[in-house]
Amino acid sequence: MKKITLGAFEELVLLTAGVLQDNAYGVTIKLELERQLKKKISLGSLYSALQRLEDKGWVNSRIGGITEKQGGRRKQYYDITKEGMMALDEVRAMRNGLFNRLPNAKLDLLKS
């Protein structure tokens, strides 16, 4: 079976969803991401990332704040799952591993 991968943008969305804990839904994730990345993010790309994450089983969605009106609106919250945390951890471990292998000469570039 092909390994399920975590894209760079997906990773950010997943992290943010985790950081926001119980209050992670479209708007909060978008605003938090925009604050962190200092650039505009469209809801469209956010939704498609969240939908992909949900398909992979890394977030669960739950419904809240339903209005009674016909064609009403509802909040869809996203909670990070255990598998999601594992995926994040795996990516971080790989990154850290690579980072630790950077030679000192390259690290010195940061200081200059």
Place this chain on the structure above:
Amino acid sequence: MGIKHKNARPPRFAKWLLKSFCSYDFLSTALWDLEELFHHNIKVKGLSKARLFYTMEVFGIIIHLFFKGKSQYSTNKIAMLKHNLLISIRSFKRFKSTFFINLIGLATGLASTLLIYLWVVDEMSIDKFHEKDDQIYQVMRNRNQNGIINTTSTMPGPLAEELRTNYPEVESASMIWAPEFFGSKGYISMEDKQIRAKAQYVDAGFMKIMSVPLVSGNPNAALKSKTEVLISESLAQKVFGTIDNLIGKTLHWNEGKMSGDYMISGIFEDVPDNSSMQFDMLLNAKVMIDARKYMEEWGNTNPDVVVLLKEGTSADQFDAKITKLIQAKRPKSSGTLFIQKFSDRYLKGSYENGTVSGGRIVYVRLFSIVAMIILAIACINFMNLSTAKATGRLKEIGVKKALGAKRKALLTQYYTESFLMTIISMAMALIMARSLLPQFSQITGKALNINFTSELAIGIGVILLFTGLLAGSYPALYLSRLKTTESLKGKLAKSFSELLVRKGLVIFQFSASIILIFSVLIVSKQIDYIQNKNLGYNRENIVKFDNTGIDDSAYPGFVSSLESIPGVLSTASTGHDLTGDHGSTRLSWPGKKTDDKTMFINLEMSPRFIETMGIELVQGRTFERGRINEDKKIIFNETAIKQMDLEDPVGKIINLWGREKEIIGVVKDFHAESLYETIQPTLIQAYPVLNSTIVRIQKETIPNTLASIEERFEEFSNGLPFEFSFMDSDYQAMYQSEKRISSLSKFFAIVAAIISCLGLLGLTAFTAEKRTKEIGIRKVLGSGNWKIVGLLSLDFAKMVLVALVIGLPLSYFIAQGWLENFKYSIALSPWHFLLSGSIIVAISWLTVSFQTFKAARTNPVDALRSE
């Protein structure tokens, strides 16, 4: 702010769009987020931005659904859209030639429309940039002269002051003497440099009325005193090489009696291109009044006057209030005042019987109509070719219908196709328009740009929507209506009305092309006529230049120096050029009736003017140089003598401005104004020196002679450079707008004809293809090539003939209407009709024959082999 927009609603269109593309579950989620974001944005960025962001987010969501979304999140509309696009692209590929004909036609049409749109938007923007545009009005005056009402913008000197002090509605008022008033002849002298500049004389209120942003200096104190001057950034650069630290410096200004040292009190941003007033210096109007004391009286008129009305003032009431103002001050006067919005004057600057009767707005409307016609012609190609091709797609429609496609689904499909086509064409049109823009700017005399502003986006959006809907309308309605069984059988019921519509559309295209071609012919003939008409004088090989810089006392020396140049035939000094806008005056003569209010054009010229210009003398003599008392003599044209009803005019005494003058000669009529005017009674008075010089040069020696004139000029001009023009090019400049219209209409007529022919090409190809078998059988039975060509061409020939019958009479009325504007115009002759008719017949026949010959020459075996 939050409270103010508590009930603000997101844009309905965007919401509707979202509802039609998102599945129910996803929709409710997206709606919540979008609405929360919307209210957040209202607080942070304001309502209009929030609405814009909302719409953009919706588009973003739909695009994601379209390209990446899973079907569970979207309605099947996304799937249908994908399907329709796929079918459209396949049909483009299948009918490649049709696709290219449509593409080229629509793209050319759209490019023309875009260019016209840019031009119209630019015309409409003139003078609209002033912040208080809504409150700025210009005072205008009607004068009754012999029953004809003349409308002018010149006002009595004290009017602005009167309006400022005694009318509470007026926040501010200002006189304006535009630089052109003195022929833009002033210049700045700075050390040894002489720099020409355009000075406008205004009141301090001008800065409050118009938007003239200062780069440095205090706008509230500007122009309060007579000794200060404001200059533009680019003039400052020219004079001082910098725009910094100039406040308080003085510069020396030379312009007649207004010459002197002025202190710079501010630098303003350069006047934008879309301003009808162009100046690069502002001086206090009091300087002007001081130089011309008589301006303090109500009886003399000179400056323009603009007013800034207080916010909320009714312009109509104010208008009514000031109507009789001049008569109240000066009972003898017949002038009445009215106000016109300042920014309207550019487009609506013509007056008839004292009311606004048009102006440039006529051309704006005209070209908007032309744009729509061209676009319609291009859309018709699409309509005709799509319905014609429908036969090839009958099975597709039949199968869809049999599988349960509703009419609406088919409609959507064809509209998708037309919109896709339009969008592709628009992309091409933008490229075309962009590459044509330099030439187009040159023709229109405007610096036009395609800047992707929101306004242009809206304009393009509207054009897209209009074109897509129009082009798609007929195919969509027609094809979706077909019966399932018949279309499956592959038979297209040939209803009479359907053929009629298609033919009617072609006839419309060609009628429109005929009208455009005919108009082009007439416009260019009329312009030729104007340029070559005998004006009663010879305007060739005459050089004209200003006398600025030459002292009056040195002038006779300058003249004899000029006349000693071998190539110079004759010189004279003139106070007027012969391109119009002279002052006119009344005078009295023996036997004048008391109610006679004849106005005479007043030409002030030096002796030898008549000889230099080549005006023909009928009786008496002309002015002579050096002869005494020439200032007490006068010369008239024939029309004037006729008007005064004088017999043996030479030697008679008339009275002009309270002084007696003897008639010494009569000259043949000549045109002293544009050909929009008839020849008026004209008088010529002699003065030794006036403000410009004309020189007639021997044609063969022009370059050498010009060089010598320049040398002599600079000897006398105190360092001012020699700037000259040829009189015939000045004359042509007078008809510049007609020339522009002529080249523009030529351009668009060609476009219209090309697009129409493209459509015809497509239709013929289609017909020839449909009748392949018939042609094959006819050939097998012995029909010749020419017979078949004739057979195939007959239908189209009929359509073109009908178009001629409709188009030519219409052209006649349109052309006649335009020519009536000129007092001297060409007569429409059968020739013109014949020529434009044959152009259309020839090009349509060429188009058709290309296809018909190809069809006629195919081997019948190929045509009949397959079944």
